[in-house]
Amino acid sequence: xxxxxxxxxxxxxxxxxxxxxxxxxxxxxxxxxxxxxxxxxxxxxxxxxxxxxxxxxxxxxxxxxxxxxxxxxxxxxxxxxxxxxxxxxxxxxxxxxxxxxxxxxxxxxxxxxxxxxxxxxxxxxxxxxxxxxxxxxxxxxxxxxxxxxxxxxxxxxxxxxxxxxxxxxxxxxxxxxxxxxxxxxxxxxxxxxxxxxxxxxxxxxxxxxxxxxxxxxxxxxxxxxxxxxxxxxxxxxxxxxxxxxxxxxxxxxxxxxxxxxxxxxxxxxxxxxxxxxxxxxxxxxxxxxxxxxxxxxxxxxxxxxxxxxxxxxxxxxxxxxxxxxxxxxxxxxxxxxxxxxxxxxxxxxxxxxxxxxxxxxxxxxxxxxxxxxxxxxxxx
Amino acid sequence: xxxxxxxxxxxxxxxxxxxxxxxxxxxxxxxxxxxxxxxxxxxxxxxxxxxxxxxxxxxxxxxxxxxxxxxxxxxxxxxxxxxxxxxxxxxxxxxxxxxxxxxxxxxxxxxxxxxxxxxxxxxxxxxxxxxxxxxxxxxxxxxxxxxxxxxxxxxxxxxxxxxxxxxxxxxxxxxxxxxxxxxxxxxxxxxxxxxxxxxxxxxxxxxxxxxxxxxxxxxxxxxxxxxxxxxxxxxxxxxxxxxxxxxxxxxxxxxxxxxxxxxxxxxxxxxxxxxxxxxxxxxxxxxxxxxxxxxxxxxxxxxxxxxxxxxxxxxxxxxxxxxxxxxxxxxxxxxxxxxxxxxxxxxxxxxxxxxxxxxxxxxxxxxxxxxxxxxxxxxx
Numbered sequence: 121x122x123x124x125x126x127x128x129x130x131x132x133x134x135x136x137x138x139x140x141x142x143x144x145x146x147x148x149x150x151x152x153x154x155x156x157x158x159x160x161x162x163x164x165x166x167x168x169x170x171x172x173x174x175x176x177x178x179x180x181x182x183x184x185x186x187x188x189x190x191x192x193x194x195x196x197x198x199x200x201x202x203x204x205x206x207x208x209x210x211x212x213x214x215x216x217x218x219x220x221x222x223x224x225x226x227x228x229x230x231x232x233x234x235x236x237x238x239x240x241x242x243x244x245x246x247x248x249x250x251x252x253x254x255x256x257x258x259x260x261x262x263x264x265x266x267x268x269x270x271x272x273x274x275x276x277x278x279x280x281x282x283x284x285x286x287x288x289x290x291x292x293x294x295x296x297x298x299x300x301x302x303x304x305x306x307x308x309x310x311x312x313x314x315x316x317x318x319x320x321x322x323x324x325x326x327x328x329x330x331x332x333x334x335x336x337x338x339x340x341x342x343x344x345x346x347x348x349x350x351x352x353x354x355x356x357x358x359x360x361x362x363x364x365x366x367x368x369x370x371x372x373x374x375x376x377x378x379x380x381x382x383x384x385x386x387x388x389x390x391x392x393x394x395x396x397x398x399x400x401x402x403x404x405x406x407x408x409x410x411x412x413x414x415x416x417x418x419x420x421x422x423x424x425x426x427x428x429x430x431x432x433x434x435x436x437x438x439x440x441x442x443x444x445x446x447x448x449x450x451x452x453x454x455x456x457x458x459x460x461x462x463x464x465x466x467x468x469x470x471x472x473x474x475x476x477x478x479x480x481x482x483x484x485x486x487x488x489x490x491x492x493x494x495x496x497x498x499x500x
Numbered sequence: 501x502x503x504x505x506x507x508x509x510x511x512x513x514x515x516x517x518x519x520x521x522x523x524x525x526x527x528x529x530x531x532x533x534x535x536x537x538x539x540x541x542x543x544x545x546x547x548x549x550x551x552x553x554x555x556x557x558x559x560x561x562x563x564x565x566x567x568x569x570x571x572x573x574x575x576x577x578x579x580x581x582x583x584x585x586x587x588x589x590x591x592x593x594x595x596x597x598x599x600x601x602x603x604x605x606x607x608x609x610x611x612x613x614x615x616x617x618x619x620x621x622x623x624x625x626x627x628x629x630x631x632x633x634x635x636x637x638x639x640x641x642x643x644x645x646x647x648x649x650x651x652x653x654x655x656x657x658x659x660x661x662x663x664x665x666x667x668x669x670x671x672x673x674x675x676x677x678x679x680x681x682x683x684x685x686x687x688x689x690x691x692x693x694x695x696x697x698x699x700x701x702x703x704x705x706x707x708x709x710x711x712x713x714x715x716x717x718x719x720x721x722x723x724x725x726x727x728x729x730x731x732x733x734x735x736x737x738x739x740x741x742x743x744x745x746x747x748x749x750x751x752x753x754x755x756x757x758x759x760x761x762x763x764x765x766x767x768x769x770x771x772x773x774x775x776x777x778x779x780x781x782x783x784x785x786x787x788x789x790x791x792x793x794x795x796x797x798x799x800x801x802x803x804x805x806x807x808x809x810x811x812x813x814x815x816x817x818x819x820x821x822x823x824x825x826x827x828x829x830x831x832x833x834x835x836x837x838x839x840x841x842x843x844x845x846x847x848x849x850x851x852x853x854x855x856x857x858x859x860x861x862x863x864x865x866x867x868x869x870x871x872x873x874x875x876x877x878x879x880x
Contacts, residue, residue: 121514121515121738121741121742121745122515123514123515123516123517123518124514124515125511125512125513125514126511126512126514127511127512128508129509131505131506131507132505132506132507133505134501134503134504134505134506134757134758135501135502135503135504136503137503138503329745330722330726330742331718331719331722331742331745331746331749334718334719334721334722335715335718337718338711338714338715338717338718339711339714341714342710342711342714346710358501361501362501362710362711365501365709365711365757365758366711369711374754377514377745378514378745
């Protein structure tokens with residue numbers, strides 16, 4: 121094991137009664153709330169009305185910022201921070217999935233300052249204080265609800281990158297699986313793929329740690345057992361519950377105990393695809409993961425075989441493991457090749473250039489000369 | 501799953517470099533430290549000198565309270581609180597195992613008041629403030645380093661009972677597995693048994709939760725795989741590391757996600773044996789667990805079979821599962837019958853009376869008429 125520090129101050133309220141304490145929790149921080157959400161799915165699903173009902177009943181004063189995009193951009197973060205600053209809000213309530221929660225983390229540290237939130241990503245500024253952040257999760261996928269990390273895109277510099285500090289943990293996150301019952305089939309599948317990819321990034325990270333490896337397998341197995349069932353029964357509360365819980369556990373820190381770092385090379389490459397083609401995050405990961413494992417197959421064959429054997433409960437070679445995992449992503453209805461998505465022209469050179477610009481790399485598995493092109497050819 | 505709240509504010513510093521930040525962490529709370537430890541094993545092992553070195557170097561002012569017993573008593577808690585109060589300490593540093601850490605939790609809420617710490621256990625008083633508690637763990641077993649619970653004995657009322665609130669979490673816990681290298685074989689085995697029993701108490705608790713069940717199996721399997729190896733190689737750092745990490749995970753809350761409660765009936769009965777005969781906590785659990793499972797075999801046969809099948813990786817009946825688990829406890833060198841311990845006279849009636857007085861029961865598996873005697877006969 122690698123020496124590590126475990127710290128996670130987020131209070132998680134999980135279950136169908138969770139939201140009953142939302143308003144009282146917000147009021148601990150004050151009466152003026154900045155409500156942040158996306159492009160309207162929370163209104164269609166009824167989550168917005170349900171939550172506003174609780175807030176109004178408690179007499180909270182709500183200012184709204186809506187329209188956060190699914191690959192969230194810094195312009196929205198800065199504009200929302202401006203709204204929060206002008207209205208002198210006491211607390212931020214993020215209602216949505218990873219994009220909304222990630223944006224709200226950066227909004228929370230940008231409200232108290234006068235510069236763009238992007239300065240935290242470039243290292244030009246360091247957060248020293250934050251407006252308290254409370255979240256209500258409406259899509260199971262990201263894990264953002266119980267960690268400090270935010271991934272934001274800056275189209276001006278063509279970068280999609282991440283930031284997090286001890287200040288950017290949500291103080292409280294409310295997870296009511298019934299709010300996810302209306303998530304459509306494709307985004308439900310991307311969420312399942314995303315959480316599995318998070319578990320894999322930990323597995324392929326730096327540091328041997330047998331118990332944490334068991335946790336990683338537990339989370340991925342849970343998603344692989346119940347994910348396909350859920351896709352055939354989207355309104356099943358008990359299955360939504362299992363996937364929502366697994367998604368949170370996949371990225372709340374526990375898969376990293378005893379490791380120096382996760383790998384995150386696949387996420388890095390996936391971010392490039394999302395940036396260039398606005399591919400949903402989960403789909404970008406299922407495109408890159410099989411290719412990434414094939415690229416590194418000879419360098420970490422035992423580790424790949426260990427993952428496949430652990431997941432499927434029988435001894436598999438690295439090659440068999442990759443095939444089985446790719447096949448599983450297909451059963452979710454997720455793409456595992458870029459060609460399954462309608463992309464104009466020959467994307468090879470464009471992706472290569474973006475990978476160079478974004479300095480795509482893993483913490484553990486470093487890309488060598490020629491690997492970018494090899495990876496692209498493996499997922500085209 | 502049952503609705504649940506997950507909250508654990510303890511910062512865990514794990515590994516061979518962990519102690520390097522101990523003094524700086526204490527100084528965040530002030531310069532006056534109440535150092536609490538047991539009956540001298542930390543001096544024999546060298547842990548005391550190592551830690552005092554760090555504290556002295558940082559110029560911290562240390563007041564000591566030593567002599568905490570292995571089944572800790574309220575008299576020590578009150579006397580230590582008196583020492584802390586008189587010396588106006590800023591922070592408590594507990595160095596030891598579960599007994600020392602449990603005692604220190606109650607000391608931390610007793611220093612600010614004038615009554616006995618026992619009043620928290622009886623419900624006569626409610627803690628409203630606490631002196632910050634930092635721990636250095638020297639025995640892997642209890643999990644107390646990352647949870648709010650304390651079990652204390654009161655010989656005047658012949659009760660051994662537990663207390664915990666959000667105030668009694670350690671702020672920071674330092675876990676350096678090298679401090680456990682000198683723990684003797686028997687106490688190492690009791691620690692392994694204890695952590696496995698904690699996992700089992702969660703397994704037999706209230707609430708179906710598939711992912712959490714996988715976590716429980718992961719923790720117990722880890723201990724059952726590496727525990728016996730450690731007993732043959734007591735100075736192996738990597739094995740100490742695995743057991744120390746597993747013990748913390750077994751009782752930091754994660755085995756309870758999605759449950760209303762653990763069962764804790766075995767712990768309840770085990771406490772009676774410790775109280776009457778000063779049997780080490782871990783040994784009391786290995787005596788009671790097989791008997792408890794046999795007592796409830798017909799009522800929860802599927803659940804027992806599920807545990808055994810999960811642990812041993814093949815389909816086992818409830819009966820086979822119990823036999824295999826009892827056999828495993830024996831491979832650790834732990835007793836599974838009271839007769840393996842030198843007890844004067846016929847203990848049957850004495851244990852029965854103590855069980856009645858302590859109202860031994862589980863949260864999930866309730867003892868029915870005649871069950872106390874049946875249980876005693878099964879473990880005698």
